[in-house]
Amino acid sequence: TQCSSAAEVATAVRNCIGSYIRKDGPGVALLLYSLALTRGIAMIxxxxxxxxxxVGINGYCSQELVNLLLIGRAHSNVFNGERNVGGGEDDATEGGEGGGVRLKGAPRRANVGFLTLFERQGAEGTLLTVGSNFKRPHTPIFVVQSESHYSVLWAQGGTPPDVLLDSDERLPGDPEPSAAGEDEDEVEPPAQLADGESFSLMYFDQMAERDDAVRLTIHRSTGGGPSATGGHVAPLEAVILTRWPAAEIDWNGEEIIL
Structure with a gap:
């Protein structure tokens, strides 16, 4: 089916929604075909x-497919904009200038964000640092990549505050201050979470053997957070700390999901 407007897309999806949601049906394959044909095989x-x-080894979704879902482009990376590597000392910039190999990330703020456990395994400024275009999406909903599968994390009631170790600190992945104002889609960071205040995050993991979401309460850590002390944290907590580095995470009596 060819569609020329968002309304036509919505109508087409409603007309065949049964094929997408049928138990043991081809819904995932149909979604993949739709994505590929909408973007175009050559453009992908x-x-x-x-x-x-x-789709990689063992049926795992590639980063290119995740990005195609989230930003409509099958780019290979999660940093902001483009970078050139291998062409000199100053080539790894978000502006895309310089020699070497051009690597493509998220060109603009996503509607739905992306956070990954693998950022905790790399240093700030590396290719594994998720950029602000994914960490500060238009809506506070995040696809979460853990070690073996994807799940979803979201905030209710609008964009939550930042929880940084210091008020002058930048969130890893935010653009450098010198680049401020160059991106027309740039967003002003939210206020810092005050001591004694909190906000809630909802988390759903389809492999956790439960049908409802878990509510997590985020406080400011009085000890600087596990990210500062190097303490061991559960995988989901490690992911949350890539977005809210000084957070203390309360599972509200729920069993911690590993």
């Missing part, structure tokens, strides 16, 4: 840094 090949399958 151009989007990626290197030739790569959208």
């Amino acid at each position: 090949a151009r989007d990626a840094d290197f030739e790569t399958p959208l």
Whole structure:
């Protein structure tokens, strides 16, 4: 089905929604086909840094496919904009200038964000640092990548405050101050979470053997947070700390999901 407007897309999806949601049906494959045909096979090949399958070993979703879902481009990285590597000392910039190999990330703020456990395994400024275009999406909903699968985290009641170790600190992935104002889609960071205040995050993991979401309460850690002390944290907590580094996470009596 070819559609020329959002209304036509909504109508087409409603007309065949049964095929997408039928138990043991081809819904995932149909969604993948729709994504590929909407973007175009040739454009998907151009989007990626290197030739790569959208579905990898053991049926795992590639980052290119995640980005195609979230930003409509099958780009290979999660930083902001583009970077050039291998062309000199100053080539790894978000502006995309310089020699070497051009790597493509998120060109603009996503509607739905993305957070990954693998950021905790890399240093700030590396290719594994998720950029603000994914960490500060238009809506406070995040696809969460853990070690073996994806789940979803969201905030109710609008964009929650930042929880940084210091009021002058930048969230890893935010643009450098010198680049402020160059991006027309740039967002002003929210206020800091005050001592004694809190907000809630909801988390749903389809592999956690429960049908409802878990409510997490986020406080400011009085000890600087596990990210500052190097303490061991559960995988989901490690992911949350990439977005709210000084957070203390209360599971409200629920069993911690590993």
